[in-house]
Amino acid sequence: MADARSMWALFEPVHAVTYFAPQAREHFTAAGLRGFWRGYFAGRAAPLGEVQAAPVVAAFFNFAPGMVRRAIPEVWTMVSARAALDARVEGAVASLAPLVTDVPDARLELAADVLTRAAAAIEPAGRVVGAANAALAPYEGTLARLWQAATTLREHRGDGHVAALVTAGIGPCEVLALRCGMDLSREVMQTVRGWTDDEWREAQAGLVSRGWLDSDGVATSAGEAAYRRVEDATDLAASGPWRALGVETVRRAVETLRPIAAACHGVLPVGNPIGIPPLPPIPAPRD
Numbered sequence: 001m002a003d004a005r006s007m008w009a010l011f012e013p014v015h016a017v018t019y020f021a022p023q024a025r026e027h028f029t030a031a032g033l034r035g036f037w038r039g040y041f042a043g044r045a046a047p048l049g050e051v052q053a054a055p056v057v058a059a060f061f062n063f064a065p066g067m068v069r070r071a072i073p074e075v076w077t078m079v080s081a082r083a084a085l086d087a088r089v090e091g092a093v094a095s096l097a098p099l100v101t102d103v104p105d106a107r108l109e110l111a112a113d114v115l116t117r118a119a120a121a122i123e124p125a126g127r128v129v130g131a132a133n134a135a136l137a138p139y140e141g142t143l144a145r146l147w148q149a150a151t152t153l154r155e156h157r158g159d160g161h162v163a164a165l166v167t168a169g170i171g172p173c174e175v176l177a178l179r180c181g182m183d184l185s186r187e188v189m190q191t192v193r194g195w196t197d198d199e200w201r202e203a204q205a206g207l208v209s210r211g212w213l214d215s216d217g218v219a220t221s222a223g224e225a226a227y228r229r230v231e232d233a234t235d236l237a238a239s240g241p242w243r244a245l246g247v248e249t250v251r252r253a254v255e256t257l258r259p260i261a262a263a264c265h266g267v268l269p270v271g272n273p274i275g276i277p278p279l280p281p282i283p284a285p286r287d
Helices: 002-020 022-030 036-048 053-060 065-069 081-099 105-120 128-134 142-168 172-180 186-193 197-209 221-237 240-245 247-265
Strands: none
Touching: 002 022, 002 081, 002 142, 002 221, 002 240, 002 247, 022 036, 022 081, 036 053, 036 081, 036 128, 053 065, 053 128, 081 142, 081 247, 105 142, 105 240, 105 247, 128 142, 142 221, 172 186, 172 197, 172 221, 186 197, 240 247
16 A cells, blocks of 8 residues: 555655646647646546546546536537547647656656556556546557656545445545645635535535534545545555556656656645645665
C-alpha cells in the first residue's frame, strides 16, 4: 500500500498539469470548447464515448449533478469524443513540454515506459473510467505516452476511491465537507464542485450526526479515522500495478519520476482541489 500512495504522489502531478496549465485550455478552446468546464468534462468523459450525464455523475462522484448536466451532453454537440480526446492529449503534451526541458530524454522515456507497464497491469473489473482509458489506442511520442499512462493510473485509483467511499457510506458532498473539515478549503471545494449552501449544510449535518464533524464543521478524531480507512482501502485497491512491477522496479520508478513530478508541481496552485500529497522520498536500495 505504501507503494501505491508513493506512486500516486508521483503520477498525479503529471496528469494534473492539464487542469492548470494554459496550454491545455487553449487546445480545448481551439477544438470548440470555450470555458474551462466544457473542456474538463468533455476531455475527461471522452474515453467513455459521447455519454449522457448520468454515467458521468456516477463516475466523477463528488461533482454536483447539476454541474455535470450543465456540460454533459451539450458538449457533444460542439465536439466529438474523438476530437475531445485529441485536444486533451495535445494540450497535455503542450503543457508538459516546457516543464520538463531540464529532464533528460532518456529519463522521460524510462518514466513513460514504467508507467505504461503499470497501466497495462491494472484490473479493469469495476474500474469504468480507468478501464476506458486503458482501452484507448496507444499514443506516439514520449510525453503523450507518459501523460496517458499517468491518466489511466489515476482514473483507476479514482474508481477504487469511489468504491471505498460508497462502502463507507460517505456521499459525494459529504466527502468534500469531511475533507474541508480536515485540510481543504470549503470556499474552493464547494464552488468548483458545484454544491449549493443547502446541500453543503445537509452534508455537514449528516456528518455531525455520525460524530465525524463537530458543530463548527471541523473533523473529529472519529471523522479523521474514518477518512483514513477510506484512504487505506483506496491504496489497497490501487496496489495491483505496483505489485506486478515488483519492489525494485517501483524503487527505480520513484527515482525516475521524482524530478518530473517536481517540475509539474510548479504549475499546481497552493490549495489545489485535487489534494495531491507531497512528493515521496527516494527509497534506499534493498539488500
